[in-house]
Amino acid sequence: MLDELYTLLFKRMAEEQDRYRAWLVGLPPEEILDYAHDYYVRLDILIAIQDMNLTEEQLLALLDSPTPLEDVVRTFWKADIDQLETIKYSIEQTADDAINRRNWL
DSSP: OHHHHHHHHHHHHHHHHHHHHHHHHTSOHHHHGGGHHHHHHHHHHHHHHTTOOOOHHHHHHHHHSSOHHHHHHHHHHHSOOOHHHHHHHHHHHHHHHHHHHHHHO
16 A cells, blocks of 8 residues: 555656656746756655655645645755755865875875
């Protein structure tokens, strides 16, 4: 039962993403860039949903929505995520890894 629900949810979200992409590529090129990050967040959600262990109740709740992907995207943008801090951490970690590699030479 859960596998079928996951398949149905993924299919519905993928169709939503396809419609979003079709809308996006119809925009003038300079406007497409305004939505690039949103597009990739949506792709990441599709990837993540395939590797989750949601309950039957959670899956059914998401399937109740006509736009589950858009709902998750809205929740994502409302979340208190400090992306700049993650980027700064990634820069520092990359630099530290490079220093460690240099010290091993």
